[in-house]
Amino acid sequence: QKEVEQNSGPLSVPEGAIASLNCTYSDRGSQSFFWYRQYSGKSPELIMFIYSNGDKEDGRFTAQLNKASQYVSLLIRDSQPSDSATYLCAVNNWAGNMLTFGGGTRLMVKP
Amino acid sequence: DTGVSQNPRHKITKRGQNVTFRCDPISEHNRLYWYRQTLGQGPEFLTYFQNEAQLEKSRLLSDRFSAERPKGSFSTLEIQRTEQGDSAMYLCASSPSGVGEQFFGPGTRLTVL
Numbered sequence: 001q002k003e004v005e006q007n008s009g010p011l012s013v014p015e016g017a018i019a020s021l022n023c024t025y026s027d028r029g030s031q032s033f034f035w036y037r038q039y040s041g042k043s044p045e046l047i048m049f050i051y052s053n054g055d056k057e058d059g060r061f062t063a064q065l066n067k068a069s070q071y072v073s074l075l076i077r078d079s080q081p082s083d084s085a086t087y088l089c090a091v092n093n094w095a096g097n098m099l100t101f102g103g104g105t106r107l108m109v110k111p
Numbered sequence: 112d113t114g115v116s117q118n119p120r121h122k123i124t125k126r127g128q129n130v131t132f133r134c135d136p137i138s139e140h141n142r143l144y145w146y147r148q149t150l151g152q153g154p155e156f157l158t159y160f161q162n163e164a165q166l167e168k169s170r171l172l173s174d175r176f177s178a179e180r181p182k183g184s185f186s187t188l189e190i191q192r193t194e195q196g197d198s199a200m201y202l203c204a205s206s207p208s209g210v211g212e213q214f215f216g217p218g219t220r221l222t223v224l
Binding site: 004032034036042043044045046049088090095096097098099100101102103104 | 144146151152153154155156159161166167200202204208211212213214215216217218
């Protein structure tokens, strides 16, 4: 079992819809959780982070964390074609000395 | 530009040659990380520095790989006797704190022929 799991996709949504991206992790000692966006050929770009159970909103993005279920999600409202990218879920270990990434979910937003 | 910078951006080498990459972190960040990413996969942790001390190194990292951060500022990653399997994007990230967010540089794409 991988430490951080994501559905590889592609997840296809129409422009203006809500995109829902999910991630599960295995290490219960994990303290912080991150969502990165990565365009083809580019490096990961941080878009959201969350430390506590519940929801955290930033513009069109909402991160959700449920530590009991070891589950993190990212919602993108009013999806735009420019949101088309691979979204990487990353989990920081208890010591904070490394990120473990999932394999990423490819999102396609169709005009 | 105050972001993480990496040089070179691209490197093509022949199998068996040594290569060295450089990373300059965000100036006030004392933590620096190296990751490797192959096509279709998420980044994989290689090693971590806090200031000049290398505090963590992946067990998966071959002895051909070595990293330094001599003055707690920039870092270098050297790969000796490169193999075709070393072809990947090598990413550097920096962070101001342990559990805080990590910011990535543009990466160095290595191709081993």
